[in-house]
Amino acid sequence: MDxxxxxxxxxxxxxxxxxxxxxxxxxxxxxxxxxxxxxxFCESKFSTGYQPTVGVDYGFKVEAVQGIxxxxxxxxxxxxxxxxxxxxxxxxxTDVVFIVYDVTNQSSFEGVELWLREFxxxxxxxxxxxxxxxxxDLREDHGVSPLDAxxxxxxxxxxxxxxxxxxxEGVQTMFSEMLLATTxxxxxxxxxxxxxxxxxxxx
Amino acid sequence: xxxKCLHKGYGxxxxxxxxxQVGHIRQGGSAQLAGLREGDYITHINECDxxxxxxxxxxxxxxxxxxxxxxxxxxxHEKSPWQQKIVYSLEDxxxxxxxxxxxxxxxxxRQQCLDEKEEGKTQEDSVPVEEQERQRAVxxxxxxxxxxxxxxQCGIQRFSRPLRHCLVSSRQHATLFQNVExxxxxxxxxxxxxxxxxxxxxxxxxxxxxxxIISSDIGAIYRSKVKMCSEAYRVYNAGLTQSIQLLGSLMxxxxxxxxxxxxEKVNGSDELTIEDFLCKPIQLYxxxxxxxxxxxxxxxxxxxxxxxIRALGSACAHDSSICQKSFHSVTSVxxxxxxxxxxxxxxxxxNLSKTVEVRIYNG
Numbered sequence: 001m002d003x004x005x006x007x008x009x010x011x012x013x014x015x016x017x018x019x020x021x022x023x024x025x026x027x028x029x030x031x032x033x034x035x036x037x038x039x040x041f042c043e044s045k046f047s048t049g050y051q052p053t054v055g056v057d058y059g060f061k062v063e064a065v066q067g068i069x070x071x072x073x074x075x076x077x078x079x080x081x082x083x084x085x086x087x088x089x090x091x092x093x094t095d096v097v098f099i100v101y102d103v104t105n106q107s108s109f110e111g112v113e114l115w116l117r118e119f120x121x122x123x124x125x126x127x128x129x130x131x132x133x134x135x136x137d138l139r140e141d142h143g144v145s146p147l148d149a150x151x152x153x154x155x156x157x158x159x160x161x162x163x164x165x166x167x168x169e170g171v172q173t174m175f176s177e178m179l180l181a182t183t184x185x186x187x188x189x190x191x192x193x194x195x196x197x198x199x200x201x202x203x
Numbered sequence: 204x205x206x207k208c209l210h211k212g213y214g215x216x217x218x219x220x221x222x223x224q225v226g227h228i229r230q231g232g233s234a235q236l237a238g239l240r241e242g243d244y245i246t247h248i249n250e251c252d253x254x255x256x257x258x259x260x261x262x263x264x265x266x267x268x269x270x271x272x273x274x275x276x277x278x279x280h281e282k283s284p285w286q287q288k289i290v291y292s293l294e295d296x297x298x299x300x301x302x303x304x305x306x307x308x309x310x311x312x313r314q315q316c317l318d319e320k321e322e323g324k325t326q327e328d329s330v331p332v333e334e335q336e337r338q339r340a341v342x343x344x345x346x347x348x349x350x351x352x353x354x355x356q357c358g359i360q361r362f363s364r365p366l367r368h369c370l371v372s373s374r375q376h377a378t379l380f381q382n383v384e385x386x387x388x389x390x391x392x393x394x395x396x397x398x399x400x401x402x403x404x405x406x407x408x409x410x411x412x413x414x415x416i417i418s419s420d421i422g423a424i425y426r427s428k429v430k431m432c433s434e435a436y437r438v439y440n441a442g443l444t445q446s447i448q449l450l451g452s453l454m455x456x457x458x459x460x461x462x463x464x465x466x467e468k469v470n471g472s473d474e475l476t477i478e479d480f481l482c483k484p485i486q487l488y489x490x491x492x493x494x495x496x497x498x499x500x501x502x503x504x505x506x507x508x509x510x511x512i513r514a515l516g517s518a519c520a521h522d523s524s525i526c527q528k529s530f531h532s533v534t535s536v537x538x539x540x541x542x543x544x545x546x547x548x549x550x551x552x553x554n555l556s557k558t559v560e561v562r563i564y565n566g
Contacts, residue, residue: 055431058384
């Protein structure tokens, strides 16, 4: 973000309020890699150490989709049942929710159904939903079959992505496509010309 | 202006907060003899600055002072800083909400307050007052959280969001604003829990009228999420020094200064500055200690409360030194000495409230 001195636009707030904010929420069993996905997306970082999320974390990124800069807030929710009530408070007004499972861990895939139910109960039904199989770099023969996952997602009209935060494979694709889909859903593409100010501030 | 009070029953009540005013004066009481008048602002008690304490703390202080007390007061006609500026909007909000709920209760509790200060009252008489005060303390926690969420969201809109797009790098932004979103989310959660309780109490008929929060559970609510809460505040607290230092160095840039001036001017009624915003989190849970003053050790919630207060206290431990330093560094840049003065007042009164707490544990 290189800013020349004196770059300050006339009214920062007027610009800021015209921006498009997208709320993204990541859920899934403990340790499937929700935090890693969000970290990777926001900061292109990956660490192998596991540090469970205490309650909730927050990420932010400006992402250009079809020439529109989207302000993406990412709420990274703990998968622990201890924080179920905290999560439920944060589900409202979500634009995109991605449910993560670990491709090497069958039970995390079985948990996906419960996550869907939790979100359906407490979240807004207008949100775009996706299924994400993470840790593909560790995939073994006896892990979750990608076909099963794909079928599960298709049955519910959700898109399916596979990612690896360690190699970075698929992460950007997943977020871009998710955001693209939600942009289309909000029919923002047609408004590009009406938001010339927005595009001046690409990071 | 100094007022000496000679007897153990002082014969006056207090009202409002920040600064607290003298309420009713008992005819012939020592307060009246000493020349205290209704409406006087109490700034110091026994040379301790109490201008940032509210009436509950002041009442507790006065009540627990075992001998004569010396009050420093200001009269309305005297030009004083307090009349120009309301020092701590938070407390006003609290009293607005308690007093607007039912003037009758306030009136009656003030009366009880007065009674309690009279000589010869026994401990048993004050029990219902304690319960009432506890209820009030619970409401004030609710109000604190509510006010915190509003102010923080305002601060996020005003400072954090615009600055994501200009003037500072994203790394600087992260240093400045840290995990404020998380802190707000936590408070929103607690607020949700407190409100849920109030709804439940209404439907079950336990709640009486406007007192819609069941106080017995507040410690349990906080305790169940104390790990998340104290972790978040520990992180915030640990990074605050750096954040304030960065703010100090950013304030050397004219563009930043003009941005902040613009931002602070918005909605003139609400004067949240960036320093207030950044320091707000570490001040939030100070009001908590008060509830323990009014919770009897037999109460099932006492342990929970004590646990929570200890945990949050350690999470926000070395705050005052940071704030003190920080505001010197910031004030040296801008012409903000008045703000620093306010801060010092606040810290002194915080120390004071700690001694009150200790005293009550011992007694």
